[in-house]
Amino acid sequence: MTIAIYVVLCLSAAVFILATAVRAVWYARAPLHLRWELYPVPHEAAERAAHGGSYFEQSAWWTRPAPANHWGTVKALATEVLFLRALREFNRPLWWRSFPFHAGLYLLAATVALVLVSAVAALSLPSLAAAWPGAVLRQLFRVTGVAGLILTPVGAAGLLHRRLTDPDLRHATTPGDLFNLAAFMIALTVLGAGYALRPSDAPGLLAMAVGLLTWDTGVRVPGLLAAGLLLSALLAAYIPFTHMSHFVGKYFTYHAVRWDDAVNRRGGAIEKTMAAYLTYRPTWSAPHVTADGVRTWADVVTTMPPDKAKR
Amino acid sequence: MSRTDGAPIAHVDSADLMPLQAPLDNPARERPWSPLSDRAKTQYECILDDTCAVSVPKPATKDEEAALVTAFLSGLDKLFTRENNWTFLQPLLLSMEHCARCQTCAAACHIFEASGRNEIYRPTYRSDIMRRLYFKCVRRGGMLSAWRHGDIEVNWPLVARLIELAYRCNLCRRCAQTCPIGVDNGLIAHELRKVFSQEMGIAPREIHDNGSMLQLKAGSSTGMSPAVVRDNLQFIDEEISERTGITVETPWDVEGADVLLIHNAGEILAWPESVGAFSLILNAAGISWTMSSELVGYDSINYGLWYDDAQFARVALKHADAATKLRAGRIVLGECGHAHKALSVVADRILAGERNIPRESAMTLLRDIVMSGRLTLDPARNSFPVTLHDPCNMVRLMGIVEPQREIVRALCPQFREMTPHGVDNYCCGGGSGFAIMSGHNFADWRFQVAGRKKLDQVLGAFADCLDPSTPKYLCAPCSNCKGQFRDMLAYYGLWEQNRILYGGLAELIVNAMTDVRPGYIEWEWH
Ligand code: SF4
Ligand code: SF4
Numbered sequence: 086m087t088i089a090i091y092v093v094l095c096l097s098a099a100v101f102i103l104a105t106a107v108r109a110v111w112y113a114r115a116p117l118h119l120r121w122e123l124y125p126v127p128h129e130a131a132e133r134a135a136h137g138g139s140y141f142e143q144s145a146w147w148t149r150p151a152p153a154n155h156w157g158t159v160k161a162l163a164t165e166v167l168f169l170r171a172l173r174e175f176n177r178p179l180w181w182r183s184f185p186f187h188a189g190l191y192l193l194a195a196t197v198a199l200v201l202v203s204a205v206a207a208l209s210l211p212s213l214a215a216a217w218p219g220a221v222l223r224q225l226f227r228v229t230g231v232a233g234l235i236l237t238p239v240g241a242a243g244l245l246h247r248r249l250t251d252p253d254l255r256h257a258t259t260p261g262d263l264f265n266l267a268a269f270m271i272a273l274t275v276l277g278a279g280y281a282l283r284p285s286d287a288p289g290l291l292a293m294a295v296g297l298l299t300w301d302t303g304v305r306v307p308g309l310l311a312a313g314l315l316l317s318a319l320l321a322a323y324i325p326f327t328h329m330s331h332f333v334g335k336y337f338t339y340h341a342v343r344w345d346d347a348v349n350r351r352g353g354a355i356e357k358t359m360a361a362y363l364t365y366r367p368t369w370s371a372p373h374v375t376a377d378g379v380r381t382w383a384d385v386v387t388t389m390p391p392d393k394a395k396r
Numbered sequence: 397m398s399r400t401d402g403a404p405i406a407h408v409d410s411a412d413l414m415p416l417q418a419p420l421d422n423p424a425r426e427r428p429w430s431p432l433s434d435r436a437k438t439q440y441e442c443i444l445d446d447t448c449a450v451s452v453p454k455p456a457t458k459d460e461e462a463a464l465v466t467a468f469l470s471g472l473d474k475l476f477t478r479e480n481n482w483t484f485l486q487p488l489l490l491s492m493e494h495c496a497r498c499q500t501c502a503a504a505c506h507i508f509e510a511s512g513r514n515e516i517y518r519p520t521y522r523s524d525i526m527r528r529l530y531f532k533c534v535r536r537g538g539m540l541s542a543w544r545h546g547d548i549e550v551n552w553p554l555v556a557r558l559i560e561l562a563y564r565c566n567l568c569r570r571c572a573q574t575c576p577i578g579v580d581n582g583l584i585a586h587e588l589r590k591v592f593s594q595e596m597g598i599a600p601r602e603i604h605d606n607g608s609m610l611q612l613k614a615g616s617s618t619g620m621s622p623a624v625v626r627d628n629l630q631f632i633d634e635e636i637s638e639r640t641g642i643t644v645e646t647p648w649d650v651e652g653a654d655v656l657l658i659h660n661a662g663e664i665l666a667w668p669e670s671v672g673a674f675s676l677i678l679n680a681a682g683i684s685w686t687m688s689s690e691l692v693g694y695d696s697i698n699y700g701l702w703y704d705d706a707q708f709a710r711v712a713l714k715h716a717d718a719a720t721k722l723r724a725g726r727i728v729l730g731e732c733g734h735a736h737k738a739l740s741v742v743a744d745r746i747l748a749g750e751r752n753i754p755r756e757s758a759m760t761l762l763r764d765i766v767m768s769g770r771l772t773l774d775p776a777r778n779s780f781p782v783t784l785h786d787p788c789n790m791v792r793l794m795g796i797v798e799p800q801r802e803i804v805r806a807l808c809p810q811f812r813e814m815t816p817h818g819v820d821n822y823c824c825g826g827g828s829g830f831a832i833m834s835g836h837n838f839a840d841w842r843f844q845v846a847g848r849k850k851l852d853q854v855l856g857a858f859a860d861c862l863d864p865s866t867p868k869y870l871c872a873p874c875s876n877c878k879g880q881f882r883d884m885l886a887y888y889g890l891w892e893q894n895r896i897l898y899g900g901l902a903e904l905i906v907n908a909m910t911d912v913r914p915g916y917i918e919w920e921w922h
């Protein structure tokens with residue numbers, strides 16, 4: 086049983102990391118698109134960012150340095166990632182449910198990281214782990230873990246309830262959406278219950294992590310806790326294959342689309358990239374496009390469409 | 397959407413529409429919505445709602461239907477390939493993969509709200525169909541995928557309805573602004589339009605045949621050849637000289653001029669007072685400028701922006717070529733929002749080498765002139781209520797928010813903002829080509845649904861002075877928006893009964909110039 090838990094935990098972590106990376110690479114390798122920014126753009130100079138303005142508001146903007154208000158970007162990112170600013174501003178009823186859900190997930194991620202750090206410390210620096218820094222870490226992950234295990238399932242239940250009762254959302258809900266929320270609710274409730282109800286002699290989080298790192302099959306994980314761990318691990322492995330991997334997608338929708346106002350300068354990198362794209366050979370079939378799979382984009386756009394090419 | 401009974405799947409009843417404020421809260425001022433003619437219903441695929449924007453002829457046979465569906469699916473595949481759609485593949489993929497179906501975007505969409513929250517106008521309605529098609533037909537998902545993302549039956553009625561549905565969105569991207577994930581329903585409508593145009597050769601006549609095709613052939617979607625446009629400008633110069641007492645001469649094809657000004661040529665025909673105002677202001681400010689009589693170089697429109705990458709790029713290159721030929725220092729775009737975004741933003745990355753000439757907004761140039769003190773201006777001449785419309789393409793999608801405001805604040809003592817405004821503005825309802833589309837009863841939809849929210853904002857801005865004894869000025873520094881306002885204000889009798897006039901920004905400047913005979917703004921309907 087213990088081995089099965091270790092194997093599922095390791096495999097799930099590997100699948101999560103790998104599948105997330107594959108998704109990120111998929112997006113990152115997509116061609117540089119034509120500009121499609123959306124204002125406000127937070128890296129604009131503070132006086133313009135305040136009203137959603139851009140460098141186009143300046144005369145002879147092309148002679149001025151590109152805006153680089155890093156503080157503005159950090160602020161926008163922090164409020165969006167940590168507090169779900171857009172949802173808070175534009176969909177408050179959902180935010181009340183989504184915020185605890187996401188905050189719980191952040192806390193759970195932090196718990197995993199803190200437990201692993203503690204386990205590594207316990208194995209490599211036992212004196213330090215036994216002293217106050219170790220104790221602080223242990224207290225910390227207990228707090229983050231418990232908070233996460235309460236907040237996420239409560240948030241998931243709230244979201245599920247709203248999906249089922251709000252006519253707007255019910256309309257837009259697929260069975261898959263219900264499954265996803267139910268999966269979070271069930272997996273983390275079982276995990277929380279397993280943790281709370283574990284016998285007093287059962288291993289704690291740190292002991293289990295040390296057991297995992299040393300592949301100690303002697304660690305006895307109680308049944309409910311084991312079920313919670315397995316379900317949560319499988320859920321983590323499932324996330325990158327769904328829209329819930331928006332923690333990856335969102336990086337690109339914000340940085341590579343909404344906020345991408347990078348100017349094409351003569352002789353610059355963008356110009357070179359575009360020159361390569363213009364050698365692609367489109368196959369669009371409408372006659373006015375004049376694509377045939379042989380002519381390049383450069384040929385297509387420098388050729389006038391034949392008369393009466395439409396329909 | 398896949399229903400095969402040949403009947404529309406949605407209906408908007410007048411009673412469902414978002415209520416308007418005074419004076420249009422009066423039932424006597426309600427406008428009846430003309431029904432689609434029987435001819436339209438039998439000849440074209442008008443099976444989505446109460447109107448028809450694209451007028452796709454009904455296929456004569458089942459084989460024809462099947463061929464159209466095959467073409468659509470082939471186009472859909474191409475949309476997700478690098479070779480065919482490098483231009484927007486990345487944002488499209490992101491929008492396909494990550495919608496959380498949270499419906500935050502719904503409240504942001506003026507069309508959805510104005511329709512009384514009709515389901516088919518929900519921003520995600522169209523996107524979700526596209527997403528189901530993507531997972532089923534592009535990613536070749538099976539039953540599990542259908543369970544996760546929703547299934548869809550692919551047949552001709554679905555495709556026919558989707559063609560129409562792609563033209564029930566203004567591409568204003570207000571919904572995208574509120575999406576917590578960054579999903580872009582406007583982009584999805586845009587990409588769908590591309591499949592129909594680039595693969596199937598289907599697009600509204602107004603924006604393709606009479607739009608980008610005519611522009612590339614004749615030089616302008618107005619049909620004006622270079623000779624005609626020069627003639628018209630000469631006439632405008634004479635007219636404006638007489639009206640203002642200042643001799644106005646528009647310079648043509650001046651090599652090495654600092655500014656190449658490109659107007660939306662529609663202005664030349666419909667709003668000569670705006671074109672004339674520009675010539676007068678630039679001359680008075682001592683700007684080194686010119687217009688171009690090169691084919692396409694005198695019409696800044698680029699309808700390809702709304703539906704077709706190839707047409708878009710062709711026109712953008714022509715604009716750049718006109719400037720290169722004259723060795724102009726910069727291109728300045730006149731009062732046209734989509735032309736601004738097309739050439740300054742979306743075309744930016746395809747303009748290489750010599751063609752990469754700086755593009756600037758007329759808003760900034762006019763602001764600099766007004767603030768420089770080179771003109772003598774008397775705001776008292778603009779002592780009437782003024783409100784300012786924010787064209788989506790120029791404001792939310794380009795971030796040009798303040799320059800035009802600096803001007804109206806300085807020159808219009810009774811300026812008042814709409815709520816909301818700036819980057820949070822609402823589209824006029826004419827965006828993405830609608831302003832020039834009036835086939836069948838589409839105008840009714842355009843004014844009663846698409847433009848309704850903006851209309852309500854305008855009424856709100858003038859709520860304290862609706863009485864016809866006070867003339868009011870709705871400043872819309874964009875040709876398409878002006879077209880929409882002209883038609884919409886007339887439709888609701890708001891000029892005749894409440895004296896709400898619309899116009900551009902340059903006219904307000906000339907109206908305030910003390911060297912000019914008073915009364916440049918004539919308070920006559922046009
Ligand atoms: S597009 Fe964005 S706001 Fe709209 S439902 Fe999808 S995730 Fe939510
Ligand atoms: S782009 Fe504008 S019109 Fe289209 S769905 Fe979004 S808000 Fe509505």
